Amino acid sequence: MENQLAELIVPPVVELKELKNLFLQLSSKACNLKCKNCYIERNPLKNEEDFIPIEKIKENLSILKGRKINSLYLTGGEPLLHPDFNQILRMCLKITNTTVMSNGTMINDKKARFLRKIDDESQFETIYRISLDSTNELENDEMRGRGSYRKALGAIMSLIKYEFNPIISVVNYKNLKKEEIFDDFMNFFRKKGIEIDEINLKIIPYFPKNIEMEEIKNFEKEMLDCATSRVISKNGVYACPMLTNDYRARLGSSLADYSKVNYLDCEKCSICTKLGQRVQVNDWI
Numbered sequence: 001m002e003n004q005l006a007e008l009i010v011p012p013v014v015e016l017k018e019l020k021n022l023f024l025q026l027s028s029k030a031c032n033l034k035c036k037n038c039y040i041e042r043n044p045l046k047n048e049e050d051f052i053p054i055e056k057i058k059e060n061l062s063i064l065k066g067r068k069i070n071s072l073y074l075t076g077g078e079p080l081l082h083p084d085f086n087q088i089l090r091m092c093l094k095i096t097n098t099t100v101m102s103n104g105t106m107i108n109d110k111k112a113r114f115l116r117k118i119d120d121e122s123q124f125e126t127i128y129r130i131s132l133d134s135t136n137e138l139e140n141d142e143m144r145g146r147g148s149y150r151k152a153l154g155a156i157m158s159l160i161k162y163e164f165n166p167i168i169s170v171v172n173y174k175n176l177k178k179e180e181i182f183d184d185f186m187n188f189f190r191k192k193g194i195e196i197d198e199i200n201l202k203i204i205p206y207f208p209k210n211i212e213m214e215e216i217k218n219f220e221k222e223m224l225d226c227a228t229s230r231v232i233s234k235n236g237v238y239a240c241p242m243l244t245n246d247y248r249a250r251l252g253s254s255l256a257d258y259s260k261v262n263y264l265d266c267e268k269c270s271i272c273t274k275l276g277q278r279v280q281v282n283d284w285i
């Protein structure tokens with residue numbers, strides 16, 4: 001009876017066997033958009049400058065030296081708003097391939113040309129992941145704000161012009177089938193003379209606000225972001241990008257000393273474990 005009770009109250013555990021992906025949250029509040037369903041809790045202080053100090057990034061990246069890591073990810077808020085973005089990107093590209101998760105508003109032809117120069121200095125690759133939720137301007141701007149569609153599309157075209165192979169990040173608000181979304185985006189870009197592949201689309205499941213904790217049953221550990229990843233924010237080390245800065249998912253203060261064991265005791269975990277797909281980590285890891 002006692003054991004049965006213990007099983008009921010101890011949440012499932014996921015152990016990080018090997019750190020393959022590290023997310024660096026350059027800022028949580030500094031963003032130039034106010035998307036309706038940003039997974040970072042909306043905050044009246046959004047747009048406040050809360051950038052992670054570059055020294056903290058240097059300190060954590062130095063711990064990675066000599067270790068093999070698949071990918072670094074620069075996230076926010078909007079990572080390109082960080083005053084030291086270029087320097088941080090160069091530091092990351094000395095270590096491994098780096099994915100920049102951006103809303104695209106800061107990328108035009110001039111910026112893309114400069115980003116190409118940074119990329120060419122490195123043996124590793126920069127992958128730009130640009131948020132565009134719909135091929136329909138009104139639908140996209142309804143969620144992300146007026147003008148965001150044109151800017152994101154402009155960024156994608158500028159990046160392609162400078163020989164990047166951007167990924168379009170689509171939040172699946174309507175819970176459509178992956179094939180349906182892919183066909184829509186493929187036809188949309190084909191009309192612009194651009195062929196996209198499945199690798200160019202990252203479909204992010206929609207996590208509604210105020211989700212309730214459900215019982216976590218069977219799940220595939222390998223498919224969870226927390227099984228291969230950690231996040232560094234200015235507040236410490238966290239289990240996964242969806243739970244950055246949530247005190248329940250804080251696992252330490254730096255990569256020098258953090259917990260490899262993560263308890264799935266947050267509401268988002270109960271949705272995430274049901275999905276059977278990687279939420280933020282690149283699909284091809």
Ligand code: SF4
Pocket residue numbers: 014224225226227239240241242243249262264266268269270272273
């Ligand atoms: S939300 Fe998903 S990836 Fe994040 S800690 Fe929970 S189960 Fe792991």
